Amino acid sequence: xxxxxxxxxxxxxxxxxxxxxxxxxxxxxxxxxxxxxxxxxxxxxxxxxxxxxxxxxxxxxxxxxxxxxxxxxxxxxxxxxxxxxxxxxxxxxxxxxxxxxxxxxxxxxxxxxxxxxxxxxxxxxxxxxxxxxxxxxxxxxxxxxxxxxxxxxxxxxxxxxxxxxxxxxxxxxxxxxxxxxxxxxxxxxxxxxxxxxxxxxxxxxxxxxxxxxxxxxxxxxxxxxxxxxxxxxxxxxxxxxxxxxxxxxxxxxxxxxxxxxxxxxxxxxxxxxxxxxxxxxxxxxxxxxxxxxxxxxxxxxxxxxxxxxxxxxxxxxxxxxxxxxxxxxxxxxxxxxxxxxxxxxxxxxxxxxxxxxxxxxxxxxxxxxxxxxxxxxxxxxxxxxxxxxxxxxxxxxxxxx
Amino acid sequence: xxxxxxxxxxxxxxxxxxxxxxxxxxxxxxxxxxxxxxxxxxxxxxxxxxxxxxxxxxxxxxxxxxxxxxxxxxxxxxxxxxxxxxxxxxxxxxxxxxxxxxxxxxxxxxxxxxxxxxxxxxxxxxxxxxxxxxxxxxxxxxxxxxxxxxxxxxxxxxxxxxxxxxxxxxxxxxxxxxxxxxxxxxxxxxxxxxxxxxxxxxxxxxxxxxxxxxxxxxxxxxxxxxxxxxxxxxxxxxxxxxxxxxxxxxxxxxxxxxxxxxxxxxxxxxxxxxxxxxxxxxxxxxxx
Numbered sequence: 023x024x025x026x027x028x029x030x031x032x033x034x035x036x037x038x039x040x041x042x043x044x045x046x047x048x049x050x051x052x053x054x055x056x057x058x059x060x061x062x063x064x065x066x067x068x069x070x071x072x073x074x075x076x077x078x079x080x081x082x083x084x085x086x087x088x089x090x091x092x093x094x095x096x097x098x099x100x101x102x103x104x105x106x107x108x109x110x111x112x113x114x115x116x117x118x119x120x121x122x123x124x125x126x127x128x129x130x131x132x133x134x135x136x137x138x139x140x141x142x143x144x145x146x147x148x149x150x151x152x153x154x155x156x157x158x159x160x161x162x163x164x165x166x167x168x169x170x171x172x173x174x175x176x177x178x179x180x181x182x183x184x185x186x187x188x189x190x191x192x193x194x195x196x197x198x199x200x201x202x203x204x205x206x207x208x209x210x211x212x213x214x215x216x217x218x219x220x221x222x223x224x225x226x227x228x229x230x231x232x233x234x235x236x237x238x239x240x241x242x243x244x245x246x247x248x249x250x251x252x253x254x255x256x257x258x259x260x261x262x263x264x265x266x267x268x269x270x271x272x273x274x275x276x277x278x279x280x281x282x283x284x285x286x287x288x289x290x291x292x293x294x295x296x297x298x299x300x301x302x303x304x305x306x307x308x309x310x311x312x313x314x315x316x317x318x319x320x321x322x323x324x325x326x327x328x329x330x331x332x333x334x335x336x337x338x339x340x341x342x343x344x345x346x347x348x349x350x351x352x353x354x355x356x357x358x359x360x361x362x363x364x365x366x367x368x369x370x371x372x373x374x375x376x377x378x379x380x381x382x383x384x385x386x387x388x389x390x391x392x393x394x395x396x397x398x399x400x401x402x403x404x405x406x407x408x409x410x411x412x413x414x415x416x417x418x419x420x421x422x423x
Numbered sequence: 424x425x426x427x428x429x430x431x432x433x434x435x436x437x438x439x440x441x442x443x444x445x446x447x448x449x450x451x452x453x454x455x456x457x458x459x460x461x462x463x464x465x466x467x468x469x470x471x472x473x474x475x476x477x478x479x480x481x482x483x484x485x486x487x488x489x490x491x492x493x494x495x496x497x498x499x500x501x502x503x504x505x506x507x508x509x510x511x512x513x514x515x516x517x518x519x520x521x522x523x524x525x526x527x528x529x530x531x532x533x534x535x536x537x538x539x540x541x542x543x544x545x546x547x548x549x550x551x552x553x554x555x556x557x558x559x560x561x562x563x564x565x566x567x568x569x570x571x572x573x574x575x576x577x578x579x580x581x582x583x584x585x586x587x588x589x590x591x592x593x594x595x596x597x598x599x600x601x602x603x604x605x606x607x608x609x610x611x612x613x614x615x616x617x618x619x620x621x622x623x624x625x626x627x628x629x630x631x632x633x634x635x636x637x638x639x640x641x642x643x644x645x646x647x648x649x650x651x652x653x654x655x656x657x658x659x660x661x662x663x664x665x666x667x668x669x670x671x672x673x674x675x676x677x678x679x680x681x682x683x684x685x686x687x688x689x690x691x692x693x694x695x696x697x698x699x700x701x702x703x704x705x706x707x708x709x710x711x
Contacts, residue, residue: 046708048708049704049705050618052704053700058441059443060441108547108548109703116437116438117435118435119433124551130546130549136470147466147467148550148552
């Protein structure tokens with residue numbers, strides 16, 4: 023039983039068109055062609071068409087959960103829509119066995135004016151439940167949704183979270199062989215989400231599941247294998263952990279470097295140059311940062327601070343000379359300060375290093391920078407991530423007039 | 424409750440091959456879906472009717488207003504000599520009212536498929552369900568409205584003391600034919616109408632114009648442009664015959680009536696086939 027293949031896709035491709043006007047016109051041509059039963063080269067790309075799904079093949083067996091990952095626009099939803107039979111592939115073949123439930127849009131067909139109870143019947147019918155099946159399960163559905171007190175109120179008075187709860191509860195009554203989940207767990211509060219996960223775990227015992235999510239934790243929790251799509255093509259198919267690693271590595275590389283770097287300094291600093299020994303560092307490694315600074319008058323007590331933050335500006339590490347008890351004294355002319363930063367036990371990804379110099383009052387910045395150096399942490403982490411907050415790496419190498 | 428593992432598994436296969444290459448399979452799945460869609464269609468009819476009247480203070484009055492308004496306009500125009508429609512077998516207000524009711528039925532059937540499909544866009548692009556349900560629900564709503572409006576017919580019959588001839592028993596056939604013709608045209612324009620909004624925009628204008636070219640508020644003419652139109656306008660024989668059955672008895676337009684009815688049946692099947700084949704393409708073109 024567990025070896026039963028329920029979803030199989032071989033060389034599945036789908037074209038889309040970038041221009042709406044052309045898309046509609048091609049649509050008309052395709053309908054005419056299909057109606058006449060014409061044999062044509064379905065994969066030939068016409069003007070402004072591109073492959074949204076490019077020769078994707080995989081199989082999912084009963085009792086298995088396949089994670090579908092990839093960046094926005096990688097073709098995940100398109101693939102799900104083809105498996106669900108909503109749109110036709112332009113190449114290849116998909117075969118799906120058994121009852122299919124697609125939790126792509128929860129609560130599709132809800133009418134806002136009607137009550138929650140009435141909408142359970144409507145939405146259930148749309149999903150393919152008979153009236154008898156809904157009658158049997160309606161109490162279960164209402165209990166699961168935890169909105170019994172509002173069930174006879176119009177759905178338009180529900181919060182978005184409540185609608186989603188109701189939608190998911192109806193969908194869980196389906197008992198499918200094939201379950202397609204598209205980002206449905208991105209909404210709803212934490213307790214409801216974990217409840218949904220339990221249901222999915224139950225369903226997994228007897229269904230083949232395809233699960234789309236951008237939450238890597240959810241994927242690694244629910245899935246046995248992953249398929250990683252990039253611009254419609256399969257980049258990886260296989261073990262979950264390995265696939266997630268590949269995806270995250272790619273994300274770190276591909277993300278467009280934002281170069282809104284800023285460097286500012288003011289009197290008495292007249293010039294400052296910054297160096298970083300290497301822009302890529304393995305997990306747990308050390309980088310060396312050097313600053314050459316020219317001052318017009320001596321600064322007896324400078325507070326030097328290095329901060330490592332991620333793309334969103336969340337700080338992960340912070341080295342401060344003052345907190346460490348170092349006294350940095352700058353003399354008139356050229357000074358050079360070199361610091362070893364690390365060990366960087368940071369989750370692999372892209373970070374930004376910035377540096378500030380403050381005078382002895384701590385109120386006045388003499389040098390302040392933002393996104394000074396890009397720093398990529400590479401490697402694979404087993405277990406949890408450690409945030410480096412250790413100051414032991416602070417090291418004053420030399421300080422010369 | 425049959426658990427997933429023991430159930431007989433149906434297999435669905437999707438490939439770029441045109442489905443029409445396997446016509447028997449296609450026809451079988453069309454009829455299977457039609458059968459499977461009855462319950463959902465009923466739910467959708469109930470949903471739309473409930474929702475429509477629950478948020479309206481005037482409720483069912485809205486079903487009566489359009490034919491009443493049309494009738495009043497033409498009775499006013501005729502009585503004041505602005506237009507002159509000539510003699511009718513029955514009092515003119517009754518004549519206009521019955522004609523308008525039948526025309527409205529046709530116009531509603533014509534717009535129902537496209538309205539239902541475009542109104543269910545978000546459902547169509549996300550859930551796989553028997554889409555025939557949308558068409559059936561459209562017909563159901565149209566029939567519901569018509570049934571409500573039959574009260575107007577009853578009122579007219581009572582007020583003018585019209586006696587119903589025996590042929591009135593044939594009227595349901597005429598009504599069926601009118602719905603069929605509207606539906607046939609409606610389904611045929613749906614694929615184009617889903618892709619291009621030009622269709623839904625022009626529909627009210629076209630049906631308004633078409634009504635004036637049809638003997639709805641005036642009796643059919645035998646000569647001239649109107650005579651030509653009465654003969655070659657497909658909806659004319661249906662409306663004229665059905666009205667005659669309801670009021671005066673026999674109709675002179677029985678042969679064209681039958682011809683239109685048969686053609687409607689054939690083209691309706693064709694429309695359904697096109698609808699089936701075009702849906703996956705439409706869904707992939709209207710996206711999200």
